Amino acid sequence: MAEPTAPATIAAIDCGTNTIKLLIGALPEVAVREMRMVRLGQGVDTTGRLADDALARAFAALDEYAALIAEHGVPPERIRFCATSATRDAENAEEFAAGVEQCLGVRPEVIAGDEEAELSFDGAVRNLQASVEAPVLVIDIGGGSTELILGDEAPLATCSMDIGSVRLHERHLRSDPPTAAEVAACVADIETALDEAEALGVEIGSAATVVGTAGTCTTVAAGCLGLSAYDPEAIDQSVISVSDSHAFIDGIVAASVAQRRALGFMHPGRADVIDAGALILDRVLRRTSVYSWIVSEADILDGIAWSVANRSD
Structure with missing residues (x-):
């Protein structure tokens, strides 16, 4: 043979x-x-x-x-x-x-x-080491766009939204740290995009499991885990409390860029735009009914x- x-x-x-x-x-x-x-x-x-x-x-x-x-x-x-x-x-x-x-x-x-969303879903779900309950919502927050993908073994509904950490930071969060009015404008932009995603069939609230992938999600996870340095092995497959995530995001948005860069797990090239990306994650999680989410180092x-x-x- x-x-x-x-x-x-x-x-x-x-x-x-x-x-x-x-x-x-x-x-x-x-x-x-x-x-x-x-x-x-x-x-x-x-x-x-x-x-x-x-x-x-x-x-x-x-x-x-x-x-x-x-x-x-x-x-x-x-x-x-x-x-x-x-x-x-x-x-x-x-x-x-x-x-x-x-x-x-x-x-x-x-x-x-749509293809970006499908590739993100495949990368993240293929990486999961534990069996999870469907439907699974994968959140992939990029610099220019955010993909939401709802599925089981394959995507059932996808939406690529023109909101991302760089795009929304440049559009709204121009102060250091951002003002309350800037944050409110950014959140309003995010909520409009999420409304459109749900109108296209991505029922965020129906997700039984939420998986976050790419740099914004993994950085928020590192903060919630209390890591002193970025550690992919510690972050991958970790289960993060939604309430802890909201608290960390509130703090990181209120911090200055210098304060963010001082965090050992924060990549210096992400410190200025993590505020907008974290707000996207925050608003997606607020539309779910889960109490925790899973982090995947594997992505698109x-x-x-x-x-x-x-x-x-």
Whole structure:
């Protein structure tokens, strides 16, 4: 009998509004997981364009990623580069796409919000280690958009909303710390988006299990767990009290950027925009009936990676 074929090594890249993430591995084994804070979506909500300095930061990160991909011998046909909210909205997205292709040898896929949601759900739910009650609501808060996905083994209803930590921070929370009026305007924007999501069939209140993924959720979890430094192993699969989450979010929104940066678990590139992202999480949780939520370190990046692995097999 022939020996089973070893899984092919793949590379997945998730390019969002605030971060660019890389995963390399022969799944389920992961050899490389990297993140760079590049703030690609800097000012996009206002200007409609990717800023020159944001493009420079992104291309510098991709040069590093290209070296890692080459080191692991991943050919272009086993690389998938998915770009999300910032590049969906930018009028000069082709400039970015051309730079990505020159650096990595692949064209970025600017994925629609629905596919972004499905990939986020797959990455987060596939990672769950305990059996959970359905329906499951996955919350993926990005820099430019937030995905809500309700499902069981697969998504049943999804919504990609144009609210995210960078977008809403730049739009509303301009003081340091933000004023009560700024917070109220931000919350009103979030509530409008959530009303629209529910009108599209994502019944937030019906969720029996809530899973939070991506940087805002994992950072809030780190704070609720009282970690002195960011520890992915401690955060992944942790169960966080909803009441503790509300209390932590109230405190982090009221804090100055300097006070947030002083927290050992806070990435310095997230400290200024965590207020808006945390408010999104807060308002979603207030519409649920759960008393706790689960944190997943796996997210859309893992969903992208599995989509390549399944294509390669």
